Each structure stands twice: as structure tokens, then as C-alpha cells.
Amino acid sequence: MNWVNAVVQGLLLGGLFALFACGLSLLFGVVGVINLAHGDFAVLGAYVAVLLLPSTATNALWALLFVPPLFGFFGYLLQRTLLQRSLEISPLTTLLVTFGLSVVVQNGLLEAFSADSHSFNVGSLVTSSFKVDEQLQVSYLRLGVLLVAIAVLSVLSLFLARSRTGIQIRAVADDREAAQMSGVNTRHIVGVAAAIAFATVALAGLAYGMTAQFAPYSGSALLLFAFEAVVIGGIGSLWGTLGGGLILGLAQSIGFQIDPSLGVLAGHLVFLGVLAFRPTGLVPARAAA
């Protein structure tokens, strides 16, 4: 019966991973670059909330209102300046630049906030849950994170499928130069994609901060989980990313059930297994917009 619990908790955890992964996937799909500072920016988002919320007693849900937009703005600026510039040199330069940023962010947070863990105050939400039966309890907070992940992915896919900007984003992802010769301001469009990616990163960082304790160095692990979700789900597919997140969550949760020290390792091993046998991921790329 514990196994049912492991599966349910795994799926809920997977929602968080999917939320983390969608920004990484979007930025890679459109800009063609992997942001090695992805996890650290998420953690930065959580610390920004710590900094800007009036007091530690304030419900952290308020941060949802201002941290993601702030990060969207920040992402746009970063893309139009540093990332754009490094992309013009080569994709691998961007990789090194984001790696450098990752170290700077991590250690900047360390200097500013010390190595101690933080956590958010989310009021009664942190403990409230509903009982399915004796063995199975579902936390409202974790369920909320999964639903938010699904909502974000749905809105994002609709946006990419229907809106003028969304179509231009996909056009740029397909063929940047062809988009340019059709009159699309590709730099701006890539900036918008980065803004969306950064807003979701901040959202993921806040969700993480509400469900777990975070510290300056938490970002590295989050990057790896997001990356694994993207690869497992199939590079370039948004809904695949959700699937990848759920599979990763399941793997970690079931591994944890077998032996608490196995959780993360089980996730990594599933990822390596997918890499070995299905390097294109479990969902064919571009199956969904």
C-alpha cells in the first residue's frame, strides 16, 4: 500500500520537475542554448522573494504576484545583452557564460544569505492535506504545484499555437534566418521567449521554496532534474516535458521507497537508461507544440 503512496507522491513531485523543465526546454528550443544557471536562477527567485516580502511572516504566496514578472523582465534584459552577445560567438560560449553566471549567482547568494537553509511561510497550506485512505495523504500544496505545472504548460502551448508572438517564437525556433527575412524581429522574439522562460523559472523556484527548504547551492540539483525531465520527455516537446517530469518524479519516489538514499540516484539511472536506449526521448520531438 506504501507503493501507491510512492506513486502518488512521485507524480506530485513530477509536477514540480515539469515546472522547472519547461523554461529550460523553451529556452533551448527557441534560443538553442542550455542555460546552465537555470537551477540557480530558480533559487535566486526564491531568495528575491525572501528579500522583497515585508517579513518572514508574510505568506509567500504573495511573491507569486511579483517575482515571476520581475524575472521575466530580467530574462529579457539578460537575453538582449549578455546571452545575445555570447550566442553570436557560438552556442558553446553561451554555455560557458551561463556556467559562469551559475557560479556567480550561487556564491553571491552564499555571501548575501549565508549557507543556512531558508523556507517560506505559506500559512496553513504547508500542513493541510486530504486523506484518501489510511496510507495515502495528498498535500494540497503539492497537488497545487502539479496543477500549476499543468496550467502553465497548457497556457504556454496555447500561446505558442495561437498567438501571433507564439507563432513567431516557433518560426524562430524552426529557422531563425527565415523568420528574419519574413520581417520578424528575431532578437526581440528570442528575448520574449527568454522572458517567458525566466518567469516560469521564478515560478518553479517559488514552488520549490514552498515545498522544501532551499539554500544557495540548491540550484545545481534542480538544473540536473530539469534537464533530465527534458531529455526523458523528448527534447523540444512541451507535453513531453510534463511526461518526463512525471517519470523522473516517479523514479525518485519509488527509489526512495526502496531505500531513502536511492531516490536521486534512481532518477539519474532512469535518465541514463533513456539516454542509452532512446536518445531522442520517450516522446518524439515536436509531437506537441
Next chain:
Amino acid sequence: MTAPTGASTGYRVRRLRRSALWTALPSAGVVALLAYVPYVLERKVTDTLVDFFILLVLATTWNMLAGFAGLVSVGQQAYIGVGAYAVLVLAQQGVNPFAAIPLAALVCAAVSLPVSWLVFRLRGGYFAIGTWVVAEVFALLVIRFESLGGGTGANLPGLDGFDAVLLGAMTYWAALSVAVLTLLGAYLLLRSRTGLALTAVRDNELAARSVGVRVPRAKRMVYLAAAAGAGAAGAVLVITQLNVQPGNVFSVKWSAYMVFVVLIGGVGSLEGPILGAIVFFVLQRALADYGAWYLIVLGAVAVVMAVWVRRGLWGLLERFDVRVFPTGFWLQAPGGDVARPPRDDPPPAPRH
């Protein structure tokens, strides 16, 4: 070595013509001087230099990967850790830790072969994170062994009988040897057919493939060699610290060090990482009292260098035609004039 000729194009490859003697003599002099250091300077100095040599070895091997093979890895700590634990295991079996250094390098090369099958399926940024995941997996596997000290690590046996001064000197010589061999190995590899192939790939992968360069094989060889180098560095690290801590040897901070040293010194030359290691080391020591600030400063400097000073400090010096190792190759056009890379050429901007 026979330089391959693009039969249909008439292009030939020419190596920078300069007697290797001009490199060998001063280099040998420097090495001899360094070897003499333990006789005249105290333990504190040699210990510091050991750390420097480890950094130099790591940076040089990472530069081979990124600067020549276009493989940007952030997972070389996998081999630092495997090298470190190989020494621990061998020492537990009674092997002298110093003798275990070359064995650790071999173990790492052997381990890196199957890993390369896996991670070479990934390109660019995916390769980078993939190597990082592999390093994490190694760390998580290693800590499952109680005999290796689990998550806390273990002390290195086998060196208790040594006099402290002698041990310091021997560690120093071991580190120096590893550094010299790594530099020599990198130098020879770059002058070999494989190095030539890689330089060609770096300049233009498609063209290189079309004249028959076996790109994947060349890349894999560099990956194996870099793993061996990182393994040897990890082995020296254990000996100088006399214990292994999984959180330390498998830390991604090593990758940050490698990346920063190479970006600051200059990607794609042998001299760059040496210069970068010196700068990194001096900055690290200078900012030692300011906690993590040295990483913030170095990270910011590396980012700026990557984008605005693409050939690093060495590239700046090269404008004045300074060059220590003659490893340059140039394509010679059919007309006979040598197409020298323009000074502001992109750094061997690793490309895929």
C-alpha cells in the same frame, strides 16, 4: 608524421617551423628548477605549489576537451573522484599510494570509455549536463560502499611511516611529474595526427570530415586522455590531503575552476591554461579572506573574458608574438601563401 593533403583542393597543412629545441631547453630548465624547490623552500610553499599543479593539470586537460575537441564538459570531477577513490582502494590493498597514481589514471581512462559511448550521444549543452549527471551518479554510487567510508569519506592508509618533510617533498615531486607529463602529453597529442585532425575539426568540422579526418575517434581519444589526466590530479589530491571526501572530489567546483582558468588564460593554446592557472591561483590566494568572493570575482571575470576577450590573456600576449610551444598549424593555399589565422580570429570557439 605525414601531413594529409587535400588532394582535390591542393591545400596542404604546414606546421609552424621552429626547432623543438627552443622549446625543450628552457622548459627543461624550468622543470629542473621546480624539481629543486623542496631542497630550498619550506613545506608550506611546496604544498601550495602542489595545489597549483593540480589546477594546472585539470585546466590543461579541460582545455584539450573544450578548446581542441569542442567538448564542453562540466563533469570532469567524475574522474577526479574516480582517480581519488582508485588510490584509496589500491592503498587499502597495500599498494603504495604514489605507485597508485599512474594506475588511477589508467582506471579513469578505462572507465571513461564506456561513459563516452553514453555521453557522446549528446551534443553541445546536452553533452555538458550529461557529463555532470554521470559525475553525480559516480558520487552517489561510491558513497554506498561502507568500506570506502560512505558519505563521509575515508583516510588514506599506507603513508603513516613517512617523515613529514619527506612526504611533503615526495608529494610535490609526484604533482610536478603529473603536471609535466600532462603538459608533455598534451603537447605531443596536439602535434600528432590526432591533434592535427582536431585542429582541422576545430576550424571546420565539415571540411575536416570530407578530407577523411576521423572526427569521433579523435574526440574520443582526447576524452580518454582528459579522463586520465583528471584521474591523476584526483590521485595527487588524495595524497596531499591524506583523505578522501566524496563531497569534495566529486564537486562541480572543479569544473568551475577548470572553466575559469581556461577562459581567463585563453582557450585553445597550451600556454593559456598555464597563464590562467597562475592568475586564478594568485587571485584565489589574494581573496582567501573574503569567503566565496574569489569565485564571484573569477566567475565574473571569466564571463567577461568569454564574451569580450575571446582569446584570453594569452591571446592578448600573442599579439606581441609570444609563443612557448610550437603547435601551430596552418593551411597552405595552393598558391603557396600561408593562410595565417587573422589575429582577431574567433578563439577556437568550440563549435558543434
Next chain:
Amino acid sequence: MTAVPALEVRALTARHGQLTAVDGVGFSVPAGSVFALVGANGAGKSTLLRTIAGLHRPVAGSVHLHGDDVTATGPERRVGRGLVLVPEGRRLFPSLSVHENLRVGLARRRPGQWDIDRVLDLFPWMKERRNQPAGQLSGGEQQAVAIGRALVANPSVLLLDEISLGLAPVVVQRIYGLLPALLTTGMTVVLVEQDVSQALAVADQVQCLLEGRTVLDGVPAQLTGPQIEAAYFGLAGAGR
């Protein structure tokens, strides 16, 4: 003639690394006319069009659109000013549907008579297949979409790079059959062709490139077959 030419190219030089692909090429196209560029494979035609469109940075020379110097203007802003390229190889967005490809073309649409509906009227088959991914279309269909994507922007100068390449003769005929309809709207057309007879049949003015240089320049009616042949293949005796 005192009228400002729709497009004027002055001594344009463009390189690919060490290779000079376009070497001091210049011409001037009056509004509402068809200008053809011919030349063998590798003559530099595509590089020339890409440079005019702003996708390739020239090392010397200038491009003028309706009298304005646009040499320093970015490619997407040139679209907004009426200069649109239908590139070699069509370059559709393969994962986007036909309709979405056309929508991308609206990014900097100028006021004018072309819009998506009019393109769909021009190519009736597109109506039923508007939701099909462009990557699944045949070569000729893709070419039609590529032309449609350019048209919806209401260009005043349309650059067409080898629109007949790889297409069956019937399809080529059909596509060239559209040209008069475009010209009646006052559009100026610069087209690149390897098929010289095709180009001569529709052009008011023709220029032949050889290794990046102009080797022949004239009005089709006044050029003889052997003259063009000589210029095309770089045989002696050809001259401007």
C-alpha cells in the same frame, strides 16, 4: 528617366571568408519592371540577393530602396520598407502549418492589396490544406507557400531566388504565370534563374554574373544567344 529606381545596387562586394562571392556588382531597377540575374552555379547570385536583403553584410558598396540607402538597415526592417526575399530552397518553417507560415509573413506587413485571403484565392489548394505542416508539402507547394509568405507583406520589391529549382516544368510554368499578376500591382521583381530562356522570357533587363562579376548587362531583346552563352560560361569575347 528621372524617376527614382525602385532598387539600386552600387558596386556591391560581399565575401564568404576569403572568397569574394560578389565583386563590385551594380544595377538599377525601375519600378514595376522585372530584372533577371543569370549565371552558372556558384556565380554569386544567391549571395547577391542575400546581401540586398540584408542577410549578408557587404564589405563595400550600397543598396538603395526607392532612393533611400538601406545598406545599414537590418533585414527585418527592410521587409517593413518593402524589400522581401523568397530565398533559395524556400526555407519554410517545417513544423508550422501552411496558414501559420503565411501568418509569419504578416510580421511587418505594409498596407496593400495582399493578405492571406488573397493568397489563398491565388492558390486554391491551400485552403483545404491550410492546417497541414509545411514540411509535408511537395516542392512546388512549398514554393507557392514561400511566395505567398512574401506576398502578404506587400513588398514593393520582391527578390526571387531560383523559384524554379527542382520543380516540374508544369509547376514552373504555373509559378511564372503569376508574374503578370504581381506586376500589375506595381511590384518590382528581381529574379535569379539558372534557366536562362525562362529568365529572358519575362525580364525587362538582364544581367549575367560570372565568379561574382557582371559580365553581361542588357535588354533581352537586344542580346543574342551566343552572346549570353559566352557570358554564362565565361568564354572569351563576352563583354559589357
